[in-house]
Amino acid sequence: MATEQFHFILIDDSKLDCFIGEKIIVGSGRAVSCHTFMSTSAAFEHIQNSSVDAHRTIILVDIQMPLMTGFDFIEHFEKNIPEPKQSTYIINLLTSSVNQNDMIQSQRYKSVNAFLNKPIKKDVLIDLMDKLNS
Amino acid sequence: MDTTEKIKVLYIDDESNNLFGFKAAFRTEYNILLANSATEGKALLQQHPDTHVIFCDQRMPDITGTQFFEDIASEYPDPVRILITGFTDVAAVVDSINKGQVFRYLTKPYQQEEIHAAIEQAYKYYMTGFMLRKKNEELQKANEDLDKFAYSVTHDIRGPILSILGALEIMKQTQSMEELHSICNMMEESALQVNDLIVNIHAYYSLQRGTIEIEEIDFKNLCQELAELHNIQLALANIKLTITVQQVETYHNSRVLLHLIINNLLSNAIKYQKDAEVNKFVNLSVQVNNGIATIKVADNGIGIETKYLDKIFNMFFRASESSTGSGFGLYNVKDALLKLKGDILVCSEIGKGSEFVITLPGK
Missing domain, CATH: 3.40.50.2300 (Response regulator)
Structure with a gap:
């Protein structure tokens, strides 16, 4: 079986982090597409307007976003994106400091797949995709 | 008590x-x-x-x-x-x-003396317990603040540094001069962001711990000094800064805190401009009347959504998605005004601009 390819959505308010993230994602060789957004609302709009195809989408969202935080985004996503579309997205949280409270809060949302430390590393990303495959 | x-x-x-x-x-x-x-x-x-x-x-x-x-x-x-x-x-x-x-x-x-002694003894007991509870409450609040502070600071400082490290890794494998150049620009932005935050944290601590020194304020001179700090940014972004000062009487207050307050408002007015606007402006005006200074900072920038107006003075709050702010500036302004017993009002319309009006009695 060929390794699965994914769409990617990266949400981070730092231009540099978006740039680095995109490099890593594209460099993994397993991205069908990669969209970066500096605001959660723009990313949400994109998700709402895109249609489902053969590939699942991996979302990487920074927790500490202004206005709509990463957690707000997930809440908004779970509430407004209908099934079965919702399950074609795999949401992962990005943080530069893993915090116990964040961990606890993330358990409240069924659509959180994993916590990733910033900056995103290629092997971590590939490991994440492999786990989704099996 | x-x-x-x-x-x-x-x-x-x-x-x-x-x-x-x-x-x-x-x-x-x-x-x-x-x-x-x-x-x-x-x-x-x-x-x-x-x-x-x-x-x-x-x-x-x-x-x-x-x-x-x-x-x-x-x-x-x-x-x-x-x-x-x-x-x-x-x-x-x-x-x-x-x-x-x-x-x-x-x-x-x-006996009367018994009652007397009992009251005195009980009061001492009351005060000990009361003070202890008060101190405990204060301590608990301070601890909560510290937690929040430490969390945000680690995130906000570590974030940009990790980004810079990540970018360096990419630079090592990049051949194109053009791309190297654009990475450098982004790294600079991240470094400036950390620097900005650290300056603000320093201001925060001086505010919390420092004593307030009162001196005579010449607003014309103070405004000029502040304008010079922003000259380069104003020129780069093509923003017209107009300063009007009406002061005939002498006025006393803390120059350091006034500097901090006006400087923060000015930086914000300059930072949150609309890129597409042709006639970008920032107006700074000061009026001193009957011992009260009224300071206005107005701009025709991106404005603030009404629903966020009461949150903009909160620590770490950022009301703009495009903002690279530390979420500290206006908090410090509010804190400084609280110390000086001044007041701040904000009028803002999204897409039209913002106006901050400060009234500050002299000392």
Whole structure:
């Protein structure tokens, strides 16, 4: 079986982090597409307007976003994106400091797949995709 | 607490004679409240939750003194409770003292000196407990603030540094000069962001710990100095800064804090401009009238959504998605104004611009 390819959505308010993230994602060789957004609302709009195809989408969202935080985004996503579309997205949280409270809060949302430390590393990303495959 | 304030004593007894006798003996020294039933006592406590000492007779027709103390203990934990009993009740009282609901008891008939000593002793006990609780509350709040602070600071400082490290990794494998150049620009932005945050944290700590030095303020001179700090940014972004100062009288205040306040508002007005706007402007005006300075900073920038207006002064709040702010600037402004007993008002319309108006009485 060929390794699965994914769409990617990266949400981070730092231009540099978006740039680095995109490099890593594209460099993994397993991205069908990669969209970066500096605001959660723009990313949400994109998700709402895109249609489902053969590939699942991996979302990487920074927790500490202004206005709509990463957690707000997930809440908004779970509430407004209908099934079965919702399950074609795999949401992962990005943080530069893993915090116990964040961990606890993330358990409240069924659509959180994993916590990733910033900056995103290629092997971590590939490991994440492999786990989704099996 | 004001130490010159009289000790507030509530005396509950179903015999009016005892009540009046008590008041007559102690009213010059203490602030005496009288109740001739438990119900009345509770009503008085509701009005005077700051009561220091409560005396209650054990034998009353509706409920006993020990029951009364048991009833009020959870709602009014602060007042020190003293039971007045006849000799025969002593055995029944021991239990309630052991439960911690009664501080001590006095037996009837009592001597004035006994009451006197009991009140003084109880008040000391009250103050110790009261201060301890107060300090504990303050400490708890300080700890919570510190947690929040540490969390945000680690995120906000570590974030950009990690980004820069990540970018360096990519640079090592990049050949294109053009791309290297654009990575450098982004790295610079991240480095400036950390620097900005650290400057603001420093300002925050000076505000919290520093003493305020009052000096004569020449607003013209202060505004000029502030404008010079922003000259380069103003020129780069093509923003017209207009300064008007009307000051004929002398005015005294903290120059350091005024500098911090106006500088933050100016930086914001410059930072949050609309890229597409052709006639970008920032107006800074100061008027000093009857010892009160009115400082206005207005711009035609991106504006602030109405629903965020009451949050913009909160620590770490950022009201703009495009913002690279630290979420610290306006918090410091508000804090500084609180210290100087000044006021700030904000009018803003999204897409049109913002105006901040400060009124600050001189010292």
